Amino acid sequence: MQHLNLETLARLVDEPATGDEAAHVASCLACRRELDEMRAQTRALAGLSDPEPAPDAWFALETALRAEGLIRDLPARPGVRYVGRGWLRIAAGVALFLMGGAAGVYLREHRQPQLATAPETVRGEPVVVRGRGAVGGGQFASAEPVVGETELRGPLVVEPAVDPGQGVRLTSLGGDGGARVPRTRRPAPSSEIASAQRQLAEAEAGYMAALQRYAAIADPQSGADAATRMAALDRMINTTGAALESAPDDPVANGYHLAALRERDDLRRQLAQTDKDWF
Amino acid sequence: MEDHELITLARSGDGGAIRALYQRHARRVFAVVRRLAGDDALAEDWAQEAWVRVIRALPTFRGESQFSTWLHRVAVNSALHGRRSRERKAGRETAIDDSHQARGGGGDPLLRMKLERAMERLPEGMRRVLVLHDVEGYTHEEIGEMLGVNPGTCKSQLFKARAKMRTYLSPAVVREEEAQTCNT
Numbered sequence: 001m002q003h004l005n006l007e008t009l010a011r012l013v014d015e016p017a018t019g020d021e022a023a024h025v026a027s028c029l030a031c032r033r034e035l036d037e038m039r040a041q042t043r044a045l046a047g048l049s050d051p052e053p054a055p056d057a058w059f060a061l062e063t064a065l066r067a068e069g070l071i072r073d074l075p076a077r078p079g080v081r082y083v084g085r086g087w088l089r090i091a092a093g094v095a096l097f098l099m100g101g102a103a104g105v106y107l108r109e110h111r112q113p114q115l116a117t118a119p120e121t122v123r124g125e126p127v128v129v130r131g132r133g134a135v136g137g138g139q140f141a142s143a144e145p146v147v148g149e150t151e152l153r154g155p156l157v158v159e160p161a162v163d164p165g166q167g168v169r170l171t172s173l174g175g176d177g178g179a180r181v182p183r184t185r186r187p188a189p190s191s192e193i194a195s196a197q198r199q200l201a202e203a204e205a206g207y208m209a210a211l212q213r214y215a216a217i218a219d220p221q222s223g224a225d226a227a228t229r230m231a232a233l234d235r236m237i238n239t240t241g242a243a244l245e246s247a248p249d250d251p252v253a254n255g256y257h258l259a260a261l262r263e264r265d266d267l268r269r270q271l272a273q274t275d276k277d278w279f
Numbered sequence: 280m281e282d283h284e285l286i287t288l289a290r291s292g293d294g295g296a297i298r299a300l301y302q303r304h305a306r307r308v309f310a311v312v313r314r315l316a317g318d319d320a321l322a323e324d325w326a327q328e329a330w331v332r333v334i335r336a337l338p339t340f341r342g343e344s345q346f347s348t349w350l351h352r353v354a355v356n357s358a359l360h361g362r363r364s365r366e367r368k369a370g371r372e373t374a375i376d377d378s379h380q381a382r383g384g385g386g387d388p389l390l391r392m393k394l395e396r397a398m399e400r401l402p403e404g405m406r407r408v409l410v411l412h413d414v415e416g417y418t419h420e421e422i423g424e425m426l427g428v429n430p431g432t433c434k435s436q437l438f439k440a441r442a443k444m445r446t447y448l449s450p451a452v453v454r455e456e457e458a459q460t461c462n463t
Contacts, residue, residue, distance in 0.1 A: 013441065037449070045413040060327060262344055
């Protein structure tokens with residue numbers, strides 16, 4: 001009989017063998033050894049240690065977060081109590097976030113690149129700065145304050161603007177006759193964009209209304225019976241799942257999807273417990 | 280301080296809290312995007328992108344799932360759907376060699392290096408599934424959802440990836456379909 005091939009052995013690492021496969025492995029030393037090796041390989045992968053990020057990664061991230069105004073120089077405020085929010089507020093937050101994200105995607109697809117000359121301050125424009133240079137005392141790797149893309153050429157100093165809304169300040173150090181910065185700008189809204197924005201707003205309003213409906217029913221305080229809540233949670237999971245198909249890396253949609261999944265799991269456990277008690 | 284306390288402070292733009300969250304979770308985030316990207320520079324971009332997205336979205340984080348679970352999922356999705364850079368891909372081999380020497384982890388360094396290098400050689404689709412299943416512990420259903428494929432396809436890719444890894448790690452192993460008959 002032929003040896004089992006590697007893909008079959010790979011399957012047998014975590015799936016049961018058919019009768020023939022089991023009989024062969026039992027009688028074939030080579031295949032048994034190979035299966036053991038395959039299992040050892042899988043265990044080794046699961047036990048891999050995590051590589052460290054670059055030591056200066058935090059500084060690059062901090063620059064990006066400051067540029068977006070996500071880090072502010074505030075006095076320490078210990079003891080602030082986390083206050084949970086209800087389904088409705090979350091639903092509204094998701095809808096608003098998705099509306100902004102979808103508009104951003106649309107506008108990003110429709111922008112045209114233009115050339116500008118450094119030094120300059122990019123004001124209120126959605127730009128991404130990629131390149132390497134100095135930021136204050138630290139090293140700049142890349143910053144991604146909003147959307148769009150800017151490629152840096154020549155020696156430049158890159159600094160967060162004083163007002164986060166102003167974006168990023170680029171200063172040429174000279175040496176190449178004035179660095180040129182290919183920069184992207186949003187085009188003036190056209191009727192096509194305005195129409196798309198209207199359609200988007202209508203779609204988002206419908207989406208928000210649907211989420212609010214499901215959220216109100218799924219809320220444990222709603223008084224709805226378990227089966228109704230389960231159905232509402234299923235619909236919410238489907239809805240957020242569909243949203244994730246078009247915006248898979250959207251953190252809010254992911255968070256909301258996970259929260260709804262967890263709520264549904266909890267409800268299932270409760271129902272299972274109820275069934276046990278019933279017997 | 281617990282994650283939820285840090286998150287509360289981080290929402291108001293407290294840099295110290297954000298940095299503490301980063302220090303606590305940065306390694307896991309970087310590890311998963313690094314393995315999915317197969318490239319240090321790309322992984323750094325994707326990890327940063329994931330962090331920016333998560334910090335931006337903190338005001339809407341409800342706290343019902345673990346912060347680490349949420350962050351990990353955002354990082355994975357950022358990596359799966361991130362844009363690739365041709366230039367960086369072209370310079371990939373050099374970057375990988377440098378990174379392995381500079382970033383040794385725990386366990387047997389030689390084995391780790393062999394495994395990481397073998398993973399780098401896998402076709403992208405196989406690498407994604409292998410990393411998500413065998414390294415990160417996601418189920419086929421979860422991976423299928425993230426990749427937009429059915430769990431059966433995911434399994435098939437995984438078995439192919441494991442088989443390829445085996446040949447990369449032990450080139451002497453020849454187990455082609457047409458090969459030997461079993462005499463043992």
